[in-house]
Amino acid sequence: MSADMSKHLTLHTSETVAENRVEPNFVKPYGDTMNDGRVQLSFTLPVALDENAKEAARQLALEMGFDEPAVVHAEDMGQGFSFYVLYGQCKHRVDLSRIKVAKPEFETLDKDAINALIAEKMGRKMVVVGACIETDAHTVGIDAIMNMKGYNGHKGLESYHEVRAINMGAQVDSEELVARAIEEQADVILVSQVVTQKNIHLDNLTRLSDLLEAEGIRDRVILVVGGPRISHELAKELGYDAGFGTKSYAEDVASFAINEWIKRHTA
Amino acid sequence: MSQLNLDQGQIDRARESARRIAHRVFDDMSQYTTTTVERATLRLMGVDGVDDNQIPLPNRLVAHLQEQKLLAHGAASVVAGAMAEHALTAQQVAEAVAAGKLVLARPKHDKAARQSAEAIAAKMCEHIAAQRAVRSQQIDKVGEARTPWLYLIVATGNIFEDIVQARAAAEQGADIVAVIRSTGQSLLDYVPYGATTEGFGGTYATQENFRLMRAALDEVGAKIGRYIRLTNYCSGLCMPEIAAMGAMERLDMMLNDSMYGIIFRDINMKRTFIDQFFSRMVNAYAGIIINTGEDNYLTTADAFDAAHTVLASQLINEQFAYISGLKPDQMGLGHAFEINPDLENGFLWEVAHAQLVRQVFPEACLKYMPPTKHMTGNIFRGHIQDALFNVVSTLTGQNIHLLGMMTEAIHTPFIQDRFLAIQNAKYVFGTMRDLHDEVEFKAGGRIESRAQQVLAETVGILADIEKIGLPAAIGRGTFADISRTMDGGKGLDGVIAKSPDYYNPFPDLMLAGAN
Ligand code: B12
Numbered sequence: 001m002s003a004d005m006s007k008h009l010t011l012h013t014s015e016t017v018a019e020n021r022v023e024p025n026f027v028k029p030y031g032d033t034m035n036d037g038r039v040q041l042s043f044t045l046p047v048a049l050d051e052n053a054k055e056a057a058r059q060l061a062l063e064m065g066f067d068e069p070a071v072v073h074a075e076d077m078g079q080g081f082s083f084y085v086l087y088g089q090c091k092h093r094v095d096l097s098r099i100k101v102a103k104p105e106f107e108t109l110d111k112d113a114i115n116a117l118i119a120e121k122m123g124r125k126m127v128v129v130g131a132c133i134e135t136d137a138h139t140v141g142i143d144a145i146m147n148m149k150g151y152n153g154h155k156g157l158e159s160y161h162e163v164r165a166i167n168m169g170a171q172v173d174s175e176e177l178v179a180r181a182i183e184e185q186a187d188v189i190l191v192s193q194v195v196t197q198k199n200i201h202l203d204n205l206t207r208l209s210d211l212l213e214a215e216g217i218r219d220r221v222i223l224v225v226g227g228p229r230i231s232h233e234l235a236k237e238l239g240y241d242a243g244f245g246t247k248s249y250a251e252d253v254a255s256f257a258i259n260e261w262i263k264r265h266t267a
Numbered sequence: 268m269s270q271l272n273l274d275q276g277q278i279d280r281a282r283e284s285a286r287r288i289a290h291r292v293f294d295d296m297s298q299y300t301t302t303t304v305e306r307a308t309l310r311l312m313g314v315d316g317v318d319d320n321q322i323p324l325p326n327r328l329v330a331h332l333q334e335q336k337l338l339a340h341g342a343a344s345v346v347a348g349a350m351a352e353h354a355l356t357a358q359q360v361a362e363a364v365a366a367g368k369l370v371l372a373r374p375k376h377d378k379a380a381r382q383s384a385e386a387i388a389a390k391m392c393e394h395i396a397a398q399r400a401v402r403s404q405q406i407d408k409v410g411e412a413r414t415p416w417l418y419l420i421v422a423t424g425n426i427f428e429d430i431v432q433a434r435a436a437a438e439q440g441a442d443i444v445a446v447i448r449s450t451g452q453s454l455l456d457y458v459p460y461g462a463t464t465e466g467f468g469g470t471y472a473t474q475e476n477f478r479l480m481r482a483a484l485d486e487v488g489a490k491i492g493r494y495i496r497l498t499n500y501c502s503g504l505c506m507p508e509i510a511a512m513g514a515m516e517r518l519d520m521m522l523n524d525s526m527y528g529i530i531f532r533d534i535n536m537k538r539t540f541i542d543q544f545f546s547r548m549v550n551a552y553a554g555i556i557i558n559t560g561e562d563n564y565l566t567t568a569d570a571f572d573a574a575h576t577v578l579a580s581q582l583i584n585e586q587f588a589y590i591s592g593l594k595p596d597q598m599g600l601g602h603a604f605e606i607n608p609d610l611e612n613g614f615l616w617e618v619a620h621a622q623l624v625r626q627v628f629p630e631a632c633l634k635y636m637p638p639t640k641h642m643t644g645n646i647f648r649g650h651i652q653d654a655l656f657n658v659v660s661t662l663t664g665q666n667i668h669l670l671g672m673m674t675e676a677i678h679t680p681f682i683q684d685r686f687l688a689i690q691n692a693k694y695v696f697g698t699m700r701d702l703h704d705e706v707e708f709k710a711g712g713r714i715e716s717r718a719q720q721v722l723a724e725t726v727g728i729l730a731d732i733e734k735i736g737l738p739a740a741i742g743r744g745t746f747a748d749i750s751r752t753m754d755g756g757k758g759l760d761g762v763i764a765k766s767p768d769y770y771n772p773f774p775d776l777m778l779a780g781a782n
Contacts, residue, residue, distance in 0.1 A: 077439060079435035
């Protein structure tokens, strides 16, 4: 949890804009007093619990940038492991005014407006081919976006009369997906990646975009990836047009897609 | 706890439908064997090891029998014939065939070959029976935990790392340790060999890995005074072989569903129905508790709307289990706490579903799964969801209790995730130990009405399935909203029609001796 959070922070701070100087707007964690920096933290050490181990936990928190860290709970876990809960005061602060998180630029429209826009601008159905690729078998996410039923009361792309939605399902080889996209003359390719262990998703996604390049159709399709650990930023780094994380719905993707299509075809 | 008022006539009707559904499938499938059933048979006759290319010898031998058009007669008598003729062990026959030094043919004396195959099989059955006895002795000696048993997974990919984690889990309070299998092993048409250290999201199921983990758990069990049960995955394209290996190495539980592979791994229906029968028969004989996978339906279908499909599938799984000789206390029928937390009174419906299953299967060793689908990155809320799940489990007397991890939506468990999960469960189980004795369901109340409704829907869906047959019902996406066809999916090429003189010594020996 905490490791994840710090990763996000570094990612975001690296996305700073040097130009237009604005008033700095520093922020740090809040407990009960502005700028007290209070943070909670928990972790395991691979040593049995004793006073030295407890002190090691405290010193680690110091190294992580906490002032006055306190080990509020320490417990032996057996087999030479021990568990710690700590509180401390974060020394660091971040300038909010210098942060710019990459976001796909579009306005989310509702289903009727999307259908109308497709009809007006494309004059035909938008073809969307989707799959959960390679080793990944988690289809619930891509189904949520594509299938009739949708998710959380948001209908899926199949229910859009101006969209032809083809959901290829689970563990689809990149080759198969690309072949189908060519055959169907897809405007949009949607891929889902849920499993991220050992960064398997990065390999899979790179493989797919390389293949699209090799087939010479990368520029002809709008390439979108989604999944719970996917950000737009990551997607862009991998050469995708957009990335969608948790709580995204069909109308978000469809709005982006038609927006992007219009941009490409009026440029 | 007082019982819900349920119509026994409806339960009987549902069970009768399920019985006819399962028997029809079994009758249709009994004319076939599969490559992995034959490989399992060879393993049980003593064939093991790999060739220079890491291809298991059971695969080499079965491939040879297929080339020679002998497999339809059954591997056992052909190999036993060759053993007698050349004065070799089964292993030596396999090695000679793999080296290209021996070409197998129909046995000269078929009856004698069958008899010697039977004798070899009987010896293996003795070994497995002895393992079963060791389990009972150990449980008598070191004792076992009260139910619900705490079930934990390890999934490092490296068997030696798994052992470290498993020992720690046992010391922290786990009663059952499951070694998660490497992603994709279920679609391998062979079982890897030896100790393995490079699994992906889990560790390969191999006989050596089984042996290593068994020894580690016996050791830690003796130390902490509790028999620790070992679980693995008897599923995928090699179900029967995994069952054989688990029986030999004294595993205690196996995930072993009659339909999971079809629905969630797109394995061919025929293949799965044949393989599940043989693997369950081996599990039955070895005293292994099977776990079924209905909980998975609720990850793709809605837990409230699809509750009756879980009960219907459990009834079908129960009947398939009976056909293979499993006893009710070996049936870890699966269900789960997966109702959307935003649904008002969702907890009541969870109690209703869990108690319904308890009453329909009073003697089964029920497997209850924690929330997974509606777990989020909010680990604090997640810890509460898991606590509520723990309450339902103890209140309704579940047997096998999978521990919910507050980090479910994030990663495979870290060591502290397990530690906190065990504390959570122990706290709830302890502080509510006898609550079930103290509270009663309100007659005609919300919980009872919900259970009655699910039961009525189950009777209905089973009647529908019976009308069209199980394969067609699966074709219609009855379970988990996923649809499969009879001739689709992986592994159909391993389905072989038996010739009239097909012979396999194990069904007679094992089905008779499963008591
Ligand atoms: C259901 C489930 C399964 C089911 C999948 C059934 C199916 N047909 O999908 C089964 C049981 C088969 C399964 C198996 C496995 N699973 Co699983 N599973 C889950 C679970 C519980 C829920 C996932 C889910 O359905 N979420 C609901 C959907 C709607 O959310 P979503 O995927 O995030 O999708 C939304 C957004 O991300 C986005 N989105 C997603 N895709 C796309 C695509 C596009 C184009 C767009 C625009 C948007 C988009 O929109 C969606 C709607 O808002 C999660 C845990 C959790 N609570 O997250 C674990 C989890 C994902 N599984 C995991 C693992 C490791 C596995 C296994 C390897 C072993 C195991 N531990 O169980 C196997 C491997 C299977 C394989 N080969 O891939 C890990 C992944 C860890 C990691 N980060 O790598 C998790 C997190 C559990 C855990 N803690 O171990 N699993």
